[in-house]
Amino acid sequence: MIKKVVAGAKEAIDGIKDNMTLMLGGFGLSGIPENSINALRESGATNLTCISNNAGVDDFGLGLLLQTRQIKKMISSYVGENDLFEKQMLSGELEVELIPQGTLAERCRAAGAGIPAFFTPAGYGTEVALGKEVRWFNGKPHILEHAFEADFAFVKAWKGDEAGNLIFKGTSRNFNPLMAMGGKITVAEVEELVPAGELDPNEIHTPGIFVQRIYQGEKFEKRIEQRTVRQKAV
Numbered sequence: 033m034i035k036k037v038v039a040g041a042k043e044a045i046d047g048i049k050d051n052m053t054l055m056l057g058g059f060g061l062s063g064i065p066e067n068s069i070n071a072l073r074e075s076g077a078t079n080l081t082c083i084s085n086n087a088g089v090d091d092f093g094l095g096l097l098l099q100t101r102q103i104k105k106m107i108s109s110y111v112g113e114n115d116l117f118e119k120q121m122l123s124g125e126l127e128v129e130l131i132p133q134g135t136l137a138e139r140c141r142a143a144g145a146g147i148p149a150f151f152t153p154a155g156y157g158t159e160v161a162l163g164k165e166v167r168w169f170n171g172k173p174h175i176l177e178h179a180f181e182a183d184f185a186f187v188k189a190w191k192g193d194e195a196g197n198l199i200f201k202g203t204s205r206n207f208n209p210l211m212a213m214g215g216k217i218t219v220a221e222v223e224e225l226v227p228a229g230e231l232d233p234n235e236i237h238t239p240g241i242f243v244q245r246i247y248q249g250e251k252f253e254k255r256i257e258q259r260t261v262r263q264k265a266v
Contacts, residue, residue, distance in 0.1 A: 036196045036240070037225070038247045041071035044219045048072065048184065053081040055140065055185035055211040056094060060086060060113065060257050063204025064093045065186040067221045067249040072186075073097055079104045083180055085136065085207055086110040087117045092255055098126070107180075109133040113257055131160060135177055137210055142179035144213020144242065149178045185215025188249070189238070192222035193231050196240030205237060212238045221249040 038044045045068060048054075054072075058064030069088075072080075073096050080103050087094040087106055097103050098116050105127040111118055120126035131139075132154040142150055151174035155161050165176040187208040190201035198220055200208055212218050220238075225248040 036244060036246050037194050038245050040247055041067040041221065041249070042074075044068060044221070044245050044247050045071045045075060045184075047217070048075055048077050050077055051079045051081075052077065052183040053181065054083065055180065055182040055215050056082055056084040057185070057187040057206070057208035057211045058084065058093070059203065059206035061088060061093055061255050062202075063188050063200065063206055063208050064088065065188040065219070065221050066093065066253060067247075067251075068186040068188075068219060069093060069096060073100055073102065076102070078102050081105040081107065083107045083136075083140070083182060083211075085133065086112070087114050089113050089255075089257060090116045092253070101125075105129065107131065107136070109136045131155070131177075135160075137207065139177055139180045140207065140210040140214045143181065143215075144210070147179055149176055151176055180214055182211075182215045183217065185211045185213075185218040187212045187218065187220050187238075189220055189222045191224045191226065191231065192220055192243075192246050193226050193228045193240070194246070195228040196220065196243030196246050197228075197231055197236045198222070198238040198240075198243065199231060199235055200237050209238050212242050217244045218242055219245045219247075221247055223249065223252060 089095050107129045121128045153174050156173045161175045189198040191199040220243050
């Protein structure tokens, strides 16, 4: 069996260089590869293009890389919850490509499936369609979108085994399985790492063939973005 287990986040990001394109799983703060993000910050790599649904919050998740100005471009579908993201975008300091969420997901999946491009009706008639080929199918206009090309994909799973098989828990099964398929090198951090063969094959969400490096993360914060509580009844 190919050895995929690495000692930790620092070893997992080996090979990261300036100007690379990275996929980072998660939705909001759910299922983000927080240990890998911390290691990326410590690496000092700059001019990164990051593909993620959003960019965390000001002081957590990808917001940490925005603080250190390591990201030159974000490819996302959502800007909210991060004032620094918004500020850098509006000032022109950060290049941002906003695309429909479904298109973002499909461009990740297409990369893993070996599909170079596809047509979708999402975004037609908006700025999203500018400069893109348009074709009509079943009486509806569709725009051409290309699969992503990412040097690395960073995902976070609940459980994984030494062969790289992954199980995601709850809502963290968002962009993670799609991005795990799409990177040239996929790095998975897991809450629990078990020997190969211990996971039930029927419960595996991402087969190990898509994962090149895996490690057990530490100190998962699992921060809640917004907490709303009822006022105590008088």
